[in-house]
Amino acid sequence: MSDKNSVSMEKIVTLAKQRGFVYAGSSIYGGLANAWDFGPLGAQMRMNLKADWWKQVVESRSDMVGLDGAILMNPRVWEASGHVAGFSDPLVEDTVTHKRYRADHLIEEATGESVDGWSIDQIGEKLSELELKSPDGNPLTAPKSFNLMFETAIGKTEGTKSSVYLRPETAQAIFVNFKNVLTTSRKRVPFGIAQIGKAFRNEITPGNFIFRTLEFEQMEIEYFIEEEGWEKHFDDWADWMQNWAESIGIDPKRLHRLEVPSESLAHYSKRTIDFEFDFPFGTKELWGLAYRTDFDLTNHQENSGENLSYTDPNDGKRKFVPHVVEPSLGVDRTLLAMLLSAYDEEEVNGDTRVVMRFKPHMAPYQIAVLPLSKKPELQAAAQPVFEKLAAHWRTDYDETQSIGRRYRRQDEIGTPYCVTVDFDSIEDKAVTIRDRDSMEQERVAIDELEAWFEDRLK
Numbered sequence: 001m002s003d004k005n006s007v008s009m010e011k012i013v014t015l016a017k018q019r020g021f022v023y024a025g026s027s028i029y030g031g032l033a034n035a036w037d038f039g040p041l042g043a044q045m046r047m048n049l050k051a052d053w054w055k056q057v058v059e060s061r062s063d064m065v066g067l068d069g070a071i072l073m074n075p076r077v078w079e080a081s082g083h084v085a086g087f088s089d090p091l092v093e094d095t096v097t098h099k100r101y102r103a104d105h106l107i108e109e110a111t112g113e114s115v116d117g118w119s120i121d122q123i124g125e126k127l128s129e130l131e132l133k134s135p136d137g138n139p140l141t142a143p144k145s146f147n148l149m150f151e152t153a154i155g156k157t158e159g160t161k162s163s164v165y166l167r168p169e170t171a172q173a174i175f176v177n178f179k180n181v182l183t184t185s186r187k188r189v190p191f192g193i194a195q196i197g198k199a200f201r202n203e204i205t206p207g208n209f210i211f212r213t214l215e216f217e218q219m220e221i222e223y224f225i226e227e228e229g230w231e232k233h234f235d236d237w238a239d240w241m242q243n244w245a246e247s248i249g250i251d252p253k254r255l256h257r258l259e260v261p262s263e264s265l266a267h268y269s270k271r272t273i274d275f276e277f278d279f280p281f282g283t284k285e286l287w288g289l290a291y292r293t294d295f296d297l298t299n300h301q302e303n304s305g306e307n308l309s310y311t312d313p314n315d316g317k318r319k320f321v322p323h324v325v326e327p328s329l330g331v332d333r334t335l336l337a338m339l340l341s342a343y344d345e346e347e348v349n350g351d352t353r354v355v356m357r358f359k360p361h362m363a364p365y366q367i368a369v370l371p372l373s374k375k376p377e378l379q380a381a382a383q384p385v386f387e388k389l390a391a392h393w394r395t396d397y398d399e400t401q402s403i404g405r406r407y408r409r410q411d412e413i414g415t416p417y418c419v420t421v422d423f424d425s426i427e428d429k430a431v432t433i434r435d436r437d438s439m440e441q442e443r444v445a446i447d448e449l450e451a452w453f454e455d456r457l458k
C-alpha cells in the first residue's frame with residue numbers, strides 16, 4: 001500500500017474527471033471558474049453519503065426529524081441572523097491586475113499570525129505597516145468588507161423588483177420553522193431538526209477543486225436543548241461526527257479536532273470545534289460543530305414578533321428559548337475527503353494498480369457483472385445474473401475490453417466485487433467473484449449469489 005497522504009490533487013482531479021466523478025462545470029463553453037458538475041459516479045456517491053447521513057440522524061433516532069426548506073427566504077431572516085451586517089470577509093484588490101485577495105489571508109501568510117476578529121481598520125493599518133504588496137508585486141487597495149451573500153431579484157420589471165439572497169447556510173430554515181416543527185411533530189426538548197440542501201457564498205478566494213466553491217451542499221442539524229448541560233450534547237455530537245467520518249471511509253489518521261479560539265468564533269457561536277482534514281493543500285476545515293446558544297431563536301423572536309419559546313411539559317409554567325448545538329457538514333468537502341482517503345496505488349506484477357478503497361456502502365457500484373467476452377451465449381448467461389444482483393445492490397454491467405482492463409477500471413472506481421461470467425458458467429451455473437482489495441477469486445454458484453453478497457454488503 002502507498003502512503004495515502006502523498007496523493008496529489010492532480011491525480012485525484014484527473015481520476016475524478018476521467019472516471020466520471022467530477023467534471024469542470026459548463027466545460028463545452030470553456031467552463032465557469034470554480035463550478036463543478038458531478039458525473040454518474042460522483043452523483044451516486046453524493047446520494048450514498050446523504051442517504052446514510054439521513055438514515056443515521058433522522059430515520060434511526062426518535063429525537064430527530066427532517067426538514068427541506070426553501071433556498072429563497074424573506075430577506076429579514078438574514079438581517080435577524082446577523083448575516084447582512086456581519087457575514088463578510090476583508091477584500092483587497094491588486095491595483096494593476098485587479099485580482100482580488102482576502103486581506104486577512106495575506107497578513108496571516110506574511111506574519112504567521114491570525115487576524116481573526118480584527119476590524120477592517122485594524123487590518124488596513126497592518127497592511128500599511130507591513131507595506132504588503134499583492135502576490136504579483138503590485139500595490140493593493142485599502143481593504144473593504146465584502147459580504148459573501150449572493151443577492152438576486154424577484155420580479156420582472158425594474159422598479160418592481162425586490163432583493164433576495166441565496167441562502168449562505170441551510171440552518172436558518174430550521175430556526176424559522178422551529179415553531180412549525182414543534183407543534184406538528186410533538187417532539188420535546190432535547191430534539192433536533194436535520195436538513196440537506198444547497199447553500200451559496202460569493203467567496204473571494206474559491207478554489208482547490210471542490211473544497212471551496214460558490215455553490216455547495218450542506219447537511220446540518222440544529223439540536224435544541226436546555227442551556228444547562230449543553231456541554232454533554234456538544235461532546236455527544238462531536239463523538240457522533242468522529243464515528244460517522246470513520247464509518248464512511250474518511251481516514252481517521254488525517255482527521256483532527258481544532259478548538260476554535262474565542263477571537264475567531266463566528267458571530268453566533270460560544271464554542272466551535274472544526275473537524276480538520278489533511279488535504280494535499282494543507283490541513284483545513286472539513287466540518288464544524290458549534291454551540292450557537294439561543295442566538296438565532298432569540299433574534300428571530302425579536303425581529304419577527306413571533307413567540308419562539310418552549311414550555312417545559314413537566315412544569316407548564318416554565319418557558320425558555322432553547323439553545324442549540326449545530327453539527328454542520330459540507331457534502332462536497334466530505335466527498336473530497338472520501339476520494340483522498342480511498343485512493344491507493346500498489347505494484348502488481350510490475351504494474352501500478354490504482355484502487356479506490358471505498359467502504360462498500362459508499363462505493364458508486366457495489367458489484368460489477370463482467371461476461372468474459374461479448375459472445376451472445378455469455379451475454380445470455382450474464383444478463384440474468386445482472387438482473388438478480390441489481391435488484392438488491394448498485395450493479396454495473398460491462399462487456400467491452402479485456403477482462404484484465406475491466407478489473408483495473410473497476411478498481412479505479414472502487415467497486416468492491418467483480419462477478420465474471422465465463423464459458424464454464426453456462427455448464428456449472430457458477431461465476432467467479434473477485435475481491436477488489438485482496439484480488440482473490442472465489443467460485444460461487446449462481447443460486448447462492450444473493451446469500452453470498454447479503455453477508456458482505458449489508
Ligand code: GAP
Binds near residue numbers: 203215328
Ligand atoms: N451553519 C453553519 C455554517 O454554515 P460553516 O463553517 O460556515 O458553518 C459549514 O460551514 C460547512 O459547510 C463547512 O465545514 C464546510 O464543510 C462547508 N462549506 C462552507 N463553505 C463552503 C464552500 N465555500 N465550499 C464548500 N463547502 C463549504
